[in-house]
Amino acid sequence: MSDHLLNPLTVICAGSCFAFSGLFYKLYSDKRQEVQKLKEIPNFQADHHLLRILNASSNKRLHYVAVEGLVQAIGEPISSQFVPRRHGVIQKITVHEHWKYWNSALKTWVSKKVNKQQTTNTVPFSLVQPGAYISEVSVRVDSPLEASGDYLEQVHKRLRQAKEGLMDAVVRELSGEKPVALEEREELLHVGSALTAFGELVLEQDKIMRLQPPKDGRSYVLIPGDYKSFIQRRENSANMWKGLTALFGITGFALVAGFIHGAVNQDKKN
Numbered sequence: 234m235s236d237h238l239l240n241p242l243t244v245i246c247a248g249s250c251f252a253f254s255g256l257f258y259k260l261y262s263d264k265r266q267e268v269q270k271l272k273e274i275p276n277f278q279a280d281h282h283l284l285r286i287l288n289a290s291s292n293k294r295l296h297y298v299a300v301e302g303l304v305q306a307i308g309e310p311i312s313s314q315f316v317p318r319r320h321g322v323i324q325k326i327t328v329h330e331h332w333k334y335w336n337s338a339l340k341t342w343v344s345k346k347v348n349k350q351q352t353t354n355t356v357p358f359s360l361v362q363p364g365a366y367i368s369e370v371s372v373r374v375d376s377p378l379e380a381s382g383d384y385l386e387q388v389h390k391r392l393r394q395a396k397e398g399l400m401d402a403v404v405r406e407l408s409g410e411k412p413v414a415l416e417e418r419e420e421l422l423h424v425g426s427a428l429t430a431f432g433e434l435v436l437e438q439d440k441i442m443r444l445q446p447p448k449d450g451r452s453y454v455l456i457p458g459d460y461k462s463f464i465q466r467r468e469n470s471a472n473m474w475k476g477l478t479a480l481f482g483i484t485g486f487a488l489v490a491g492f493i494h495g496a497v498n499q500d501k502k503n
Contacts, residue, residue, distance in 0.1 A: 251482065253477075254479075257481060260474040279359075280362045297433060297451050299460055301428070303363055304422060306357070307356070319388055319423070320421075321424060323377060324354040327351045330414075331414040332344075373441065375444065385420035386422070387419070391418075429460045431454040431456070432445055433448060
């Protein structure tokens with residue numbers, strides 16, 4: 234009886250392990266290729282060295298580079314609407330209304346976010362070399378709202394519960410909908426925060442460096458933190474998939490080896 238259960242169970246478990254191992258290896262391989270391509274992108278800090286390289290380049294243009302530095306507002310920064318003494322160069326305020334609707338089919342109230350309102354404010358900003366908030370050399374970041382990347386930090390979130398009287402409650406029950414809460418959230422790109430930007434770099438008037446969306450269609454990306462930390466996070470992700478590949482592969486081989494060993498011992502006894 235045990236032999237009949239062991240064979241299909243071992244095959245299913247071992248096959249699943251090998252299948253997952255193959256899937257994880259594919260993810261690992263893709264992530265390693267991504268990391269390798271990222272490492273091939275020239276990486277600079279916003280300093281005099283970059284200015285000299287850009288001056289010597291063809292057409293005073295670098296088609297795709299990574300530039301890291303500290304965020305510095307050009308002019309007056311944006312003050313947080315909710316948090317004192319917090320300043321940024323990009324501010325996003327989002328407001329959601331939380332409502333509940335009566336689902337007659339399920340006989341229950343269903344929650345839903347509606348009437349989303351989003352306000353985005355920006356001021357011109359540049360990247361400067363770490364340790365030099367006031368510098369003669371900087372890289373101005375153009376069209377930051379066109380860039381992808383999770384570079385905004387949430388600085389405020391509040392959920393205000395809706396208040397209603399007895400008459401309001403009766404009306405809501407009859408209409409099949411009622412407000413629950415109002416959610417407000419504020420996100421900022423802080424002045425002084427580390428940022429790495431991927432894009433096209435151009436030089437104007439022999440001293441003004443601008444980073445802009447690439448004209449060749451490559452991604453325009455803003456990443457929080459420095460370049461080294463960004464690459465390290467990608468490598469850690471690749472190593473995670475590598476570890477899972479090895480774990481499931483070894484487990485699959487162990488199951489097969491255990492079954493073969495048990496079968497051989499059973500034959501010897503017979």
